[in-house]
Amino acid sequence: MSDGNAAVLQNNEKYDLETETQDVQTETVDSFENKIFENIGILFESNKELVKEMKTMKEHQETILEEIRSIQSKTNEKRLGVPRAANSDSSTIHVEPFSQKDEQPSIPMKSFVLKHTFKSVSKYLLSQNVFSDEEEHFGIKWRIRVSHLENHLACFVECFESFLTNNIKRIDIKFETKISKRDGGSKNMKTSTVFGGPDISKDKLVRDWGWKNLIEWEQLKKEFLVNDTMTVECHFEINKYVGIYKNNLREFDETMEEFSDVVLVVKERKFYVSKLYLAAQSSYFKALFIGKFRESSQFEIELSGIDADDFQKYLEVLYGEPAIDEYTVEGILMISDMYDTQIIIKKCEEFLLEKSKKTLKKKLEMAVRCNLEKLKNKCLSEVTNVDILKSVIPRDIYDLDPSLTTILLAKSLSFH
Numbered sequence: 001m002s003d004g005n006a007a008v009l010q011n012n013e014k015y016d017l018e019t020e021t022q023d024v025q026t027e028t029v030d031s032f033e034n035k036i037f038e039n040i041g042i043l044f045e046s047n048k049e050l051v052k053e054m055k056t057m058k059e060h061q062e063t064i065l066e067e068i069r070s071i072q073s074k075t076n077e078k079r080l081g082v083p084r085a086a087n088s089d090s091s092t093i094h095v096e097p098f099s100q101k102d103e104q105p106s107i108p109m110k111s112f113v114l115k116h117t118f119k120s121v122s123k124y125l126l127s128q129n130v131f132s133d134e135e136e137h138f139g140i141k142w143r144i145r146v147s148h149l150e151n152h153l154a155c156f157v158e159c160f161e162s163f164l165t166n167n168i169k170r171i172d173i174k175f176e177t178k179i180s181k182r183d184g185g186s187k188n189m190k191t192s193t194v195f196g197g198p199d200i201s202k203d204k205l206v207r208d209w210g211w212k213n214l215i216e217w218e219q220l221k222k223e224f225l226v227n228d229t230m231t232v233e234c235h236f237e238i239n240k241y242v243g244i245y246k247n248n249l250r251e252f253d254e255t256m257e258e259f260s261d262v263v264l265v266v267k268e269r270k271f272y273v274s275k276l277y278l279a280a281q282s283s284y285f286k287a288l289f290i291g292k293f294r295e296s297s298q299f300e301i302e303l304s305g306i307d308a309d310d311f312q313k314y315l316e317v318l319y320g321e322p323a324i325d326e327y328t329v330e331g332i333l334m335i336s337d338m339y340d341t342q343i344i345i346k347k348c349e350e351f352l353l354e355k356s357k358k359t360l361k362k363k364l365e366m367a368v369r370c371n372l373e374k375l376k377n378k379c380l381s382e383v384t385n386v387d388i389l390k391s392v393i394p395r396d397i398y399d400l401d402p403s404l405t406t407i408l409l410a411k412s413l414s415f416h
Helices: 022-059 061-079 217-223 254-259 275-281 283-290 308-318 329-338 342-354 360-369 373-381 386-392 402-414
Strands: 092-095 111-118 129-131 135-137 140-149 152-159 170-180 186-195 208-216 230-242 262-266 269-273 300-303
Touching (some): 111 135, 111 140, 140 208, 152 217, 152 230, 170 208, 186 208, 208 217, 254 269, 262 308, 269 275, 275 342, 308 342, 329 342, 329 360, 342 360, 342 373, 360 373, 360 386, 360 402, 386 402
Parallel strands (some): 092 300, 262 300
Antiparallel strands (some): 111 230, 129 140, 135 140, 170 186, 170 230, 262 269
16 A cells, blocks of 8 residues: 555544654755745736736725626616516515626535545555545535445545434535546536435435446546546535524514515525615625615615525624624625625634634635735744645645745745
């Protein structure tokens, strides 16, 4: 068995690390630096337009919002099927969080990707399970499991939530698995399941899901392996959490109708809220409710691209409830960043700084994604040696955020 395979047995044994000499560590650092230098130009070249666009959106958000409303007022009939002349309080207006270029569908907010390159694949023993690293997304830990099973490649996704037999907790999810091919193509398979729901074939709850006979083993070796490695990507979209989040701390249903002047609709779920209160906390809602857009006169407005449960928790925090925890903070933060709600962004950052037990890699990822400078600086200050540096870097260097490339390179140089 190769060194690459020793880390991936079923019993989850960790690497048996031997003490490295100073020369070996120096060689590791040099290797890492060379890899960074080789890719830094490509990274910045391929991502500079995206980074520039993201910064521009953040700096000129209100201008963008006005453009969005202007575009929507002209195209709602064709694109959204909303009557242009509808101004009565009974009408529901559909609102996109950001403009959609080339009419491409928006990426669902509660989505994430697991990606792993498996090594020495041709040497896998029959029925041997090999695992990716565990990753946490929206409070739940996940990983990919592959194996050489009955002359085929088997590929499964594992969920590490503690599901109980009373079926209180469930995760309704769909995902697509992609296995990269040698010629640049890929093998794509889509599926959906309910983790924590009943697995009828095994008379137990669903804790993993995938394919036993995804690719014939000989075909895998001929068409998919590159230098005996295989890259697997799983793209997830969470449809609904059941029993994962805590019970609602505050209701925004019909019982609040007499205290509200607008209904926000998220995936057919209605939230009765105050326009002025939301506008005072969010530049997005200020533009939506107080600006000279026809949405400002509507009683019902549909919001797209967000999760209803996360929006519930977002509103709870906005109304003063302590709804931020390890499960909810990521979804709340993403909505707060989308709607520029600084008071909630600050509370989420404080939670991540002071209370959260998330990994350093996860915190740094969230800090970069939502521009949390205090959290970012704290995370970087904790990168004090080569091992910690390795732990925060994606296995695929191209997945490293461009804004971190030079910073982490400087860190690596300081370890000499």
